[in-house]
Amino acid sequence: MKILVTTKRVTDPGTKIKLKADGSGIAADGVEFKPNPFCENAIEAAISLRDQHGGEVIVVSIGPDEADQTIRSAVAMGCNRAIRIDGNDGGLDGDLVARALAKLAESEQPDVFILGKQAVDGDSNQVGQLMAEYLGWPQATFASAITVTNGGKSAQVAREVDGGIETVEVDFPAVITADLRLNEPRFASLPNIMKAKRTAIEVKTLADLGVETTLKVRTTRFEAPPGRQAGKKVADVADLVQKLRNEAKVL
Amino acid sequence: MASASQPYLLDITPELAEEERLVHASAADFCRSRLLPIIAEHYEAGTFPRDLIVEFARMGFLGAPLEGYGCAGLNPVAYGLTMLELEKVDSGLRSFCSVQTALVMWPIFAYGDETQKQRWLPAMARGEAIGCFGLTEPGSGSDPGSMRTNARREPNGDYVLNGEKMWITNSPIADVAVVWAKVVEEGRPDPVVRGFLVERGMQGFSTPEIHGKLSLRASITGSIVLEDVRVPASSMLPGVSGLKGPLGCLTQARYGIGWGAVGAAMGVYERALEYSKDRKQFNRPLAGFQLTQQKLVEMHNAIGKSLLLALHFGRLKQRGKLTSTQVSWLKRDNVAMALDCARTARSILGGNGIMGEFHVMRHLCNLETVYTYEGTHEVHTLAIGRAITGEDAFT
Ligand SMILES: Cc1cc2nc3c(=O)[nH]c(=O)nc-3n(C[C@H](O)[C@H](O)[C@H](O)COP(=O)(O)OP(=O)(O)OC[C@H]3O[C@@H](n4cnc5c(N)ncnc54)[C@H](O)[C@@H]3O)c2cc1C
Numbered sequence: 001m002k003i004l005v006t007t008k009r010v011t012d013p014g015t016k017i018k019l020k021a022d023g024s025g026i027a028a029d030g031v032e033f034k035p036n037p038f039c040e041n042a043i044e045a046a047i048s049l050r051d052q053h054g055g056e057v058i059v060v061s062i063g064p065d066e067a068d069q070t071i072r073s074a075v076a077m078g079c080n081r082a083i084r085i086d087g088n089d090g091g092l093d094g095d096l097v098a099r100a101l102a103k104l105a106e107s108e109q110p111d112v113f114i115l116g117k118q119a120v121d122g123d124s125n126q127v128g129q130l131m132a133e134y135l136g137w138p139q140a141t142f143a144s145a146i147t148v149t150n151g152g153k154s155a156q157v158a159r160e161v162d163g164g165i166e167t168v169e170v171d172f173p174a175v176i177t178a179d180l181r182l183n184e185p186r187f188a189s190l191p192n193i194m195k196a197k198r199t200a201i202e203v204k205t206l207a208d209l210g211v212e213t214t215l216k217v218r219t220t221r222f223e224a225p226p227g228r229q230a231g232k233k234v235a236d237v238a239d240l241v242q243k244l245r246n247e248a249k250v251l
Numbered sequence: 252m253a254s255a256s257q258p259y260l261l262d263i264t265p266e267l268a269e270e271e272r273l274v275h276a277s278a279a280d281f282c283r284s285r286l287l288p289i290i291a292e293h294y295e296a297g298t299f300p301r302d303l304i305v306e307f308a309r310m311g312f313l314g315a316p317l318e319g320y321g322c323a324g325l326n327p328v329a330y331g332l333t334m335l336e337l338e339k340v341d342s343g344l345r346s347f348c349s350v351q352t353a354l355v356m357w358p359i360f361a362y363g364d365e366t367q368k369q370r371w372l373p374a375m376a377r378g379e380a381i382g383c384f385g386l387t388e389p390g391s392g393s394d395p396g397s398m399r400t401n402a403r404r405e406p407n408g409d410y411v412l413n414g415e416k417m418w419i420t421n422s423p424i425a426d427v428a429v430v431w432a433k434v435v436e437e438g439r440p441d442p443v444v445r446g447f448l449v450e451r452g453m454q455g456f457s458t459p460e461i462h463g464k465l466s467l468r469a470s471i472t473g474s475i476v477l478e479d480v481r482v483p484a485s486s487m488l489p490g491v492s493g494l495k496g497p498l499g500c501l502t503q504a505r506y507g508i509g510w511g512a513v514g515a516a517m518g519v520y521e522r523a524l525e526y527s528k529d530r531k532q533f534n535r536p537l538a539g540f541q542l543t544q545q546k547l548v549e550m551h552n553a554i555g556k557s558l559l560l561a562l563h564f565g566r567l568k569q570r571g572k573l574t575s576t577q578v579s580w581l582k583r584d585n586v587a588m589a590l591d592c593a594r595t596a597r598s599i600l601g602g603n604g605i606m607g608e609f610h611v612m613r614h615l616c617n618l619e620t621v622y623t624y625e626g627t628h629e630v631h632t633l634a635i636g637r638a639i640t641g642e643d644a645f646t
Contacts, residue, residue: 197269
């Protein structure tokens with residue numbers, strides 16, 4: 001099986017971010033980056049499918065030079081090859097990312113393309129779906145389990161939907177997006193990190209892939225959420241009930 | 252008024268190579284998600300979490316700085332960062348990895364022959380064989396030259412070992428012990444110290460556990476009793492003789508402790524900082540009192556300086572330029588710094604500071620051992636004092 005899988009460098013969800021004064025974006029200094037957690041689920045799924053069924057896993061990321069570190073951590077988890085498509089968040093939207101990845105899929109011709117269901121920075125949740133559409137491939141989003149069927153020609157994918165689990169079967173080539181419950185991503189081991197250092201990352205430009213770089217979505221402004229209001233102290237239970245009824249109006 | 256809080260004003264990440272950053276991030280993730288949740292319970296029960304051995308092995312912590320034999324081949328800074336993250340959780344867990352790596356695998360790697368290396372290093376990296384290091388004895392601690400454990404050479408070439416080693420980390424679970432013993436060699440008037448690989452199952456070899464420790468409780472400590480243990484000549488480490496054998500191992504381990512101590516200090520400082528921002532007395536957070544800020548600033552600044560010393564010495568080690576006296580400095584000052592931080596952090600947490608679930612008292616108790624083992628604080632003072640004055644004040 002040949003599997004393409006994505007990774008994305010996102011601002012560490014555990015750190016507080018600051019906005020640029022003019023609201024045009026996130027201030028870059030002092031920001032720490034991490035691999036997108038959903039991408040780590042996708043990578044774990046890709047590697048374990050490869051380990052069960054043979055083949056290779058190619059990790060791809062769209063980003064600047066600095067994204068190499070994120071890509072190498074995917075290689076250290078066990079991906080066989082690595083590709084970086086040069087690009088900067090400012091010059092991308094979900095649609096352009098989907099079109100670029102679709103072009104790559106056309107040339108690499110994987111059996112499956114696994115992505116994180118969304119990136120935890122922009123939270124757009126669009127790329128997998130748009131890409132499947134551009135490629136004309138079946139898609140199974142929010143996967144919580146993947147089983148290869150028909151001797152490697154298709155997969156059954158469990159999707160967590162409200163109130164239960166829906167199982168769909170998609171024929172290859174297919175697009176699958178990973179949810180958090182799909183698996184527990186492995187830690188990159190120290191020997192694998194050292195080996196990953198020797199793995200060359202193939203760099204392509206959007207022009208190499210022949211994609212048109214006009215954006216369909218423009219971000220006009222970032223705003224921080226309003227600061228939390230101070231809580232109120234209640235004197236006793238009666239006071240609490242009174243406030244819930246008359247002020248919060250929840251009773 | 253509270254504004255944004257920034258726990259560290261110094262970040263060494265820009266000084267790190269990509270693989271050093273990845274090693275650091277992966278070690279930190281592992282320690283936070285696999286070790287931190289279980290450590291308080293094991294510490295209280297006084298048990299070493301043995302099921303972690305396979306996980307340590309899978310991560311590549313065992314023998315991490317060695318090249319080949321299934322080891323990662325980390326450079327000294329990357330290795331130091333793994334020690335930092337392990338000890339940020341617990342000095343005892345770091346000790347397990349230190350002993351396996353620096354005190355057992357390293358001497359086999361540096362002083363052993365190829366057969367010994369092939370036999371032990373890959374199995375130890377996989378966590379299938381556990382090692383311990385026996386230098387200290389009931390009557391011989393800071394003065395290892397006074398050791399009484401001895402090896403007698405038999406006519407057929409075998410050696411027969413007798414003696415007792417004490418305070419030996421991992422000995423009760425060890426498959427192999429690096430035992431340092433005095434040998435009378437032909438043509439030399441004084442006995443000379445040599446290293447032997449003594450294996451579990453050899454007749455006369457036993458390793459009773461030491462119970463009742465109030466420090467390093469999540470690490471197993473025992474003694475090694477050697478009663479006429481006969482070992483073949485092939486179990487002697489051929490590459491070194493004299494006290495420089497064990498001291499060379501200790502220099503490796505102490506280097507790691509110099510980084511580990513920074514981790515312990517960061518662990519307690521971060522707890523104290525968080526706590527001081529949440530806990531209110533006299534209508535303001537503890538962090539808003541000048542006396543508390545003084546404590547936090549002292550901890551924060553000391554941690555930053557210790558980290559820079561570790562990083563600088565790490566780069567020297569990478570170039571093969573680090574001396575054992577510099578390692579004494581790193582071990583001595585960083586451990587003393589961590590112990591001070593642990594006491595200070597304990598005071599900031601008030602009554603909660605003595606509780607296991609707040610992870611401060613455990614570090615404080617652990618660091619009392621770290622202050623003493625691998626060369627006591629005082630002995631390192633004497634080593635540095637001798638280097639800068641030229642006067643030997645040991646005896
Ligand atoms: C939990 C634990 C694990 C350990 N693990 C190991 C292990 O795996 N392998 C191993 O071989 N050992 C191990 N040790 C032993 C440790 O290295 C020794 O405890 C240490 O070297 C000190 O020896 P001692 O306890 O005999 O103290 P002593 O040497 O008796 O020292 C007692 C005090 O006297 C001071 N002192 C001694 N000489 C002088 C001097 N010349 N001038 C001034 N002050 C001096 C010391 O600094 C110390 O404060 C471990 C110890 C502990 C507690």
